[in-house]
Amino acid sequence: MNINPNILNEFIGSIGQNNVLYELSDRLVYECDAETIDAVIPDLVLLPNSTQEISQIIKIAKKNNLKIIPRGAGTGLSGGATAYLGGICLALTKMNKVIEINTDYNMIHVETGITNVDVSKATAKFGLHFPCDPSSQCASTIGGNIAENAGGAHTLKCGTTSHHVNGIVLVNDEGAIIQLGQKFNNPQDLDFLHLVCGSEGTLGIVCEAYLNLTPIPKHVETAAVYFASLESAANTVSTIIANGIIPAALELIDDVTLKAVEDTLQLGLDRNASALLIIELDGNKEIVAKEKEKIIKILSQLNNTTINWANSTKERLNLWKARKASFASLGRIAPQGYVLDGVIPRSKLALAINLIRKIAQKYDLAVANVYHAGDGNLHPCLLFNKSNAGALEKVIQASREILLTCLELGGCLSGEHGIGIEKLFEMNDAFTPDTLKFMEGLKVIFDESNMFNPGKILPNPKLCGESRLDNLAKFKISC
Ligand SMILES: Cc1cc2nc3c(=O)[nH]c(=O)nc-3n(C[C@H](O)[C@H](O)[C@H](O)COP(=O)(O)OP(=O)(O)OC[C@H]3O[C@@H](n4cnc5c(N)ncnc54)[C@H](O)[C@@H]3O)c2cc1C
Known part of the structure; x- marks a missing residue:
């Protein structure tokens, strides 16, 4: 461990012995996120219990020129929570409280270590939910969702996390506690909130969030559509949208995944199909019925396509279980x-x-x-x-x-998993040097001493020559 004993004692004095992990065996757990190719054990792990404690931690870190790597549940897929240049892992998982629910304004105020699914569980009794539903929602935290601007199966209709965040409480590089955006959805300030959403922990620690809840849809229709080719399923996606229908979800799974999921869960899916398209419609009953009719007509013009509409909540939830277990099921292969x-x-x-x-x-x-x-x-x-x-x-x-x-093809590097360290090199392919320089300038304004999540998102021209980087498989291969 590279932390000076006096500094360690200062952290222990601030947040208590039980919230400071310095033994190697404890720190090992935090060596990477779900991008496991690149792994480096952090020098120290801190588990704060409040925004005030985070403020104290940042003040100590600033004074001692230490690096801070924010972390939620560590489900990220781009190495964002990996301390690849060393430093302190600041894990917010103990900060998982609901502070307030306001049903007049459909707003929930939470600590950001709460899991995505726990927000919707807490608000279900009011007929409300947090509509952004990453497949990792049982584990991933609201802080991680905000930092990555996470999406989910329902992003097509509902948008990404940032569309549902009214405001945040952020601890900046001075340890000051500041609010960006508002509690309710009536912004009066410069929109720094949406600069922080998707900034992958590089601009500050998001400690609390004011989230905008939406009503749980009253009417939902979900179909499993099986195709004889993946291309035909892909073309159907474009045809549906071209016909003016925006389903709540259009999720595509190929034959390799379909077989793995069915072998794992045995839900009665057609494991001989070449592709499964999950179509979900939601909203007003009459509109959903019309959209369903249109979709049936579109599909009836295709050969070798089978459509099974879910007849019960159980059947519908099984389809989502299949989709959300897709990546885990691939472990069979x-x-x-x-x-x-x-x-x-x-x-x-x-x-x-x-x-x-x-x-x-x-x-x-x-x-x-x-x-x-x-x-x-x-x-x-x-x-x-x-x-x-x-x-x-x-x-x-x-x-x-x-x-x-x-x-x-005219697209971009990331839809929802972020850049982290995983796509650093490709940033040079995606953006001009002037654009990258502009982004670097913004980072410096927020975080002069480069304390927060150093080395993430923005490619450093000296990167391949820096010490410790040659420990990382990905950099060795790419340089
Ligand atoms: C099986 C599986 C399925 C997935 N499905 C989806 C999906 O459908 N949609 C999707 O978008 N993603 C998905 N992901 C990726 C991942 O779950 C998301 O990126 C998620 O938002 C990460 O949340 P986390 O709490 O695990 O954050 P972490 O992985 O711990 O951290 C992610 C990033 O956020 C930063 N960070 C975390 N908390 C804070 C905070 N409080 N303040 C500032 N910065 C912070 C970290 O420094 C890091 O850069 C999936 C991952 C897995 C393993």
Whole structure:
């Protein structure tokens, strides 16, 4: 551990012995997030219990020029919570309280270590929920969701996390407690709130949030549509939207994933189909009925397509269980999976699927596809065994080619998982040097001493030469 004993005692004095982890075996748990290729054990782990405690921690860190890596549940998929340049992991999981629910304004005030699903559980009795539903929602925290501007299956209609955040309480690099945005949805300030949403812990610690809740839809129709080809499913997604229907969700799962999910959960899904498209409609009963009719008509014009509308809540929830267990089920096929997050224009879905397949073939890698197809957000998962010689190198090279393909098709690097350390190099492909310089300037305004999550999002030209970086497989391969 690289923390001076006097500083350690200062942290212990501030937040208590039980909230300071300095033993190697305790810190090891925090060595990475769900992007496990890059792992570095943090120098210290702090588990604060309040915004005030975070303020004290930041003041001590600032005085001693220490780096802080904020962390929620560590489910991130881009290495955002990994302390790859060393430093202190500040994990907010003990800050999981609901502070206030205001049903007049459909607002909930929470500490940001609360899980996404616990927000909706706390508000369900009022007929309200937090509509942004990442598949990791049982574990991922509101702080992590805000920092990554997380999406979910219902992003197509509901938008991403930032669309549902009225305000936040942030501890800045001086340890000051500031509010950005408002408790209710009536902003009066410069919109720094939406600068912080999606900034991946690089601008400050988001300690509390005022979230905007929405009514739980009264009428929902969900269908499992099975296709004879993935391309046909992809084209159907574009056709549905082109017909003026914006479903609540349009989620696409390929045959590899479908078989793995069915083998794991045995829900009675058609494991012989080439693709499963989950279509969900919600809202007003009459409108949903009309949209359902239109979708049935669109699908009736296709060959070899089967549509099963869920007849009960159980059937509907089983479909979502299947979708949300997709990545976990892939563990049946290979010990490691590398999930990408590129975005492409929806109309190029079928083309992108073919190009990704060719890249995987070129590197002799198996690929499973799970897509938020409605918003063109692709999650191809490259399956591999890292103990096989050369496997990791192939995955990293293929993943870079896939991301560059998304850019070439007019898309972007990330729909929801963020840049972290995973897509640092590709930032140079996605943005001009002037744009990156502008972003670096903004970071400096918020965080002069580069205390918060250093080395994330913004590519540093000296990166490959910096000490400790050569510990990381990804950098070794890419440099
Ligand atoms: C199986 C699986 C399914 C997933 N599905 C989805 C999905 O559908 N949609 C989606 O968007 N993502 C998904 N993810 C990715 C991940 O769950 C999200 O990025 C999530 O928002 C991360 O939350 P977390 O609490 O785990 O944050 P962490 O992983 O701990 O941290 C993520 C980033 O946020 C920063 N951070 C965390 N808390 C704070 C805070 N309080 N203040 C400032 N910065 C902070 C960290 O420094 C880091 O940069 C999935 C991941 C897995 C493993």
